[in-house]
Amino acid sequence: xxxxxxxxxxxxxxxxxxxxxxxxxxxxxxxxxxxxxxxxxxxxxxxxxxxxxxxxxxxxxxxxxxxxxxxxxxxxxxxxxxxxxxxxxxxxxxxxxxxxxxxxxxxxxxxxxxxxxxxxxxxxxxxxxxxxxxxxxxxxxxxxxxxxxxxxxxxxxxxxx
Amino acid sequence: xxxxxxxxxxxxxxxxxxxxxxxxxxxxxxxxxxxxxxxxxxxxxxxxxxxxxxxxxxxxxxxxxxxxxxxxxxxxxxxxxxxxxxxxxxxxxxxxxxxxxxxxxxxxxxxxxxxxxxxxxxxxxxxxxxxxxxxxxxxxxxxxxxxxxxxxxxxxxxxxxxxxxxxxxxxxxxxxxxxxxxxxxxxxxxxxxxxxxxxxxxxxxxxxxxxxxxxxxxxxxxxxxxxxxxxxxxxxxxxxxxxxxxxxxxxxxxxxxxxxxxxxxxxxxxxxxxxxxxxxxxxxxxxxxxxxxxxxxxxxxxxxxxxxxxxxxxxxxxxxxxxxxxxxxxxxxxxxxxxxxxxxxxxxxxxxxxxxxxxxxxxxxxxxxxxxxxxxxxxxxxxxxxx
Numbered sequence: 001x002x003x004x005x006x007x008x009x010x011x012x013x014x015x016x017x018x019x020x021x022x023x024x025x026x027x028x029x030x031x032x033x034x035x036x037x038x039x040x041x042x043x044x045x046x047x048x049x050x051x052x053x054x055x056x057x058x059x060x061x062x063x064x065x066x067x068x069x070x071x072x073x074x075x076x077x078x079x080x081x082x083x084x085x086x087x088x089x090x091x092x093x094x095x096x097x098x099x100x101x102x103x104x105x106x107x108x109x110x111x112x113x114x115x116x117x118x119x120x121x122x123x124x125x126x127x128x129x130x131x132x133x134x135x136x137x138x139x140x141x142x143x144x145x146x147x148x149x150x151x152x153x154x155x156x157x158x159x160x161x
Numbered sequence: 162x163x164x165x166x167x168x169x170x171x172x173x174x175x176x177x178x179x180x181x182x183x184x185x186x187x188x189x190x191x192x193x194x195x196x197x198x199x200x201x202x203x204x205x206x207x208x209x210x211x212x213x214x215x216x217x218x219x220x221x222x223x224x225x226x227x228x229x230x231x232x233x234x235x236x237x238x239x240x241x242x243x244x245x246x247x248x249x250x251x252x253x254x255x256x257x258x259x260x261x262x263x264x265x266x267x268x269x270x271x272x273x274x275x276x277x278x279x280x281x282x283x284x285x286x287x288x289x290x291x292x293x294x295x296x297x298x299x300x301x302x303x304x305x306x307x308x309x310x311x312x313x314x315x316x317x318x319x320x321x322x323x324x325x326x327x328x329x330x331x332x333x334x335x336x337x338x339x340x341x342x343x344x345x346x347x348x349x350x351x352x353x354x355x356x357x358x359x360x361x362x363x364x365x366x367x368x369x370x371x372x373x374x375x376x377x378x379x380x381x382x383x384x385x386x387x388x389x390x391x392x393x394x395x396x397x398x399x400x401x402x403x404x405x406x407x408x409x410x411x412x413x414x415x416x417x418x419x420x421x422x423x424x425x426x427x428x429x430x431x432x433x434x435x436x437x438x439x440x441x442x443x444x445x446x447x448x449x450x451x452x453x454x455x456x457x458x459x460x461x462x463x464x465x466x467x468x469x470x471x472x473x474x475x476x477x478x479x480x481x482x483x484x485x486x487x488x489x490x491x492x493x494x495x496x497x498x499x500x501x502x503x504x505x506x507x508x509x510x511x512x513x514x515x516x517x518x519x520x521x522x523x524x525x526x527x528x529x530x531x532x533x534x535x536x537x538x539x540x541x542x543x544x545x546x547x548x
Contacts, residue, residue, distance in 0.1 A: 008458075022465050023458035158508055159184040159197040161287045161336075 001026065005034055006043070013047040052147050054139065059109045062091070062136045065118055066100040068129040077101060080127050089117050100132070111135060175291045179514030183498065187508050194537045196525040197508035199336060201400035201481070205437070206448040209399065212440035213433050221432050227424040229257025229408070230435045236442040237408050244368075245378040247386070249410040256420055257430050257438075261366050261392045261407040262288055264419070268362055268390050268409070269296035269328070271418040277327040280359070282313040283516025284484070286336045293328075301326070304518040307486060310475045311340035315349035322357050329359045331379060334367040337515045337524040338484040339477020344377045351382045360415075361389045366407070367480040369398035369449055372457045374478060380410075387412055397480075398449050399441040404434040456481050459527040459534055466538035467525070470545050481528040484512065488521045490548050498523055504547075505540040 004024050008015055017035065021028045038044040053060045069080045077095050084104055085093045092105040104122065108114040115133065123131045139147050165173065180197075187193050204210075228234060234251035241247040249255050258264040269279070269292050279293040282303045290300045303321045305311045318329070331350070333342045342350070354361055363379040380389040394407025409419065429435075460477070467474045467485045474485035487497045494511035501507050512519030527534060 019462070022461050025461055156195075156198050156200060156202070157184070158187045158193060158195045159180055159510070160199045161178070161180050 001030070002034060002038070005031065006038070009035075009044065009047075050143055050145060052139070054147075060107060061109065061111050061114050062105060062107050063111075063114045063118075064134045064136065065104040065106060065122065066132040066134070067102040067104055067122065068131075069101040070127045070129055071101075072127055080125065083125050084122065087117075087121060089114075089121075171295060171297075175294060178287060180287060180510060183502070183508060183510060186499065186502055190502055190506050193502075193506045193508055194529075194533050194540070195508040196527070196529060196534075196537055197510050198526050198528060199482075200402040200528065201397065201452065202528045202530060203400040203452055205399065205401050205404070206441075206445065208444060208448075209401070209437050209440045213437040216433055216436035221436055223432060225257075225429045225432050225435060227420060227429055228253075228255070229430055230432075230439065233257055233435050233439045233442070234408075236439060237410070240442055241378075241391075241410060244376075245381050247378060247380055247391075247410070250413075253413045254410055254416055256409050256411075256416055256423060257435060258394075258407050258409060258423065259427055259430050260396065260405045261364055261394045261409075262292075263423070263427060264392050264394075264407055264409040265289070265330075265362060265364065266292050266296070267419040267422050268392075268411075268415070269293050269298060270422055271415060272296075272328055272360060273298040276325065278323060278325040280318065280321055280326055280329040281516075282318075282331070284311070284335075284337050284512055284519035284522070285330070285515055286332055286364070287514060289330050289332075293330075298328070299325070302516055302518075304516075305338075305340070306518070307475070307484075307522070310477075311335065311338040311484065312342055312346055313350060315353050318350060318353050322353070322359075326357060327360060328362060329354060330362045330364065332364040332366075334371055334376070334477070334479020335482075336367065336480055337482050337510065337512065337519065339480045339482045341371060341374070341477070341479040342377070343374055344382075347377055347379060347382055351379075351385050354388065355384055359388065361385065362392065363389055364392045366392065366394055366397050368393060370453060370456060370481060371479045372453070372460060376479070390415060395438050395441050398452075399438075399445050400452065401434075401437065401441065404431075404437055406430050406434040406438045456527065459529075459531060462531065463525060463527045463534050463538070466534070467541070470538065470542045472523075472541070472545065481526055483525050483527065484519075484522050485525065486522050490545060492548070494520055494523055501541065501544050505544045507537050507540050507544075 008020055017028050017031045021031045071077050072079045081093050089106050090104055091107050094103045096103050106114050118131055118133050234255045237255050238249050238251040241249055273296045275297045277298055278301045279298045280301050281289055282305055293300050301321050303317050305313055361379055368376040380386040380391050390411040392409050395401040463483055464474055464476045471489055472485040472487055474483050477483055494513045498509050498511040510524040512522030
């Protein structure tokens, strides 16, 4: 039940409790209780909206920064990660396997703004060995949703047997 | 030229499709929401489409064996064994066809002598009767009822049987009602089938779209495999309607007879479609499960919504149709569907096009987005309130 509710909300967080209850053959109370639990336990962290900013006039630049780190004794990567994710410019931070340690997404209004943030704030943090900045030029797909580039498939017939 | 004297009377005797009219009507109305579509609203899963591109790149542009690609037949045999513990030889008991429609036509033509009777539980899919008539058969319809959730009763079957009865067509899960028949239901039918030495054409194209209980394949019932022609395909489960690929599994003798017609008329199913089907049957389960889950959610929404509007409707366990009664409105099925389309822009199919016992009902397909279903329910509710 829990996974089914999460799957539905992940796709459309505007679904009402009644709708979810009907779709999953549960009572409204069951759904409400479960969602309260999920929120309390911070499993549902936030209800947000997926926006294709490229279609708006808003100036927004995103970059993925590969960050190599010397892990701190006793704290490992967590302490460094914390120093990074506290910046509001940073929209996501993941600990990675492979050639570098932290993958950091930074957002700003211009490339210069992002680049300066990396140069001045990120790379100067203690234990950060190196950074490599990759600007995102175009979003094709995000969170399982294809943004654009796909031509529409043929429409179904309105009536068929 | 007087074509009516030239065109075969057998073809002229076939009435035009009752569905066609709604297709034309719908094209005149703006902002239409359609619950009239008899195919999945999903596009074929990408991995299947991708396999088709690859196959074309490889240069797979030839005829295949008349039976279909051997490796596809082998996978179909594996699937039937896995899902139903049915054993069919890929060599001579499985034929890949251009959809179930072709396969049904082959079977009826291979079986029927002039005037022999085809038993057709209705409401049923619109192609069965014309196919049977074109094959020279006579159609005997058997009514099913809303109070039985449109299951076929053994008693009704028995009463319809005459010395000329030869073939019984079953389609469960059902288009248009969504009805299913569980093992016990089918066993009662099997008894009659045995008694009267019938051949069963079991169209199980919606088998994977079963939401409660398990689908029982007719051939698994005791003594039935030798008198059953099993039809299935890829259109509904894998969202592959336009690829036109289905299959039939049957005893060797009848399969050979069907094969004889198939090799002269169709030669083989298109190779790209067969390659795509191969990918579907090998690696398609995950996507099928996702789609089934989604249909099931929408099924619950539409059944609840229609009942709340006052259009009484049992909760069908299979396919992607619901078949609510519109008797409370006092309108005929055609009137209801026509007015609903003109006044609210919602397409549904009047139940009577699937047979007389569909009168008083409409077929709504929930293979449509959740938003569409909610909007359609809103409009249907407004329409019914106005009456």
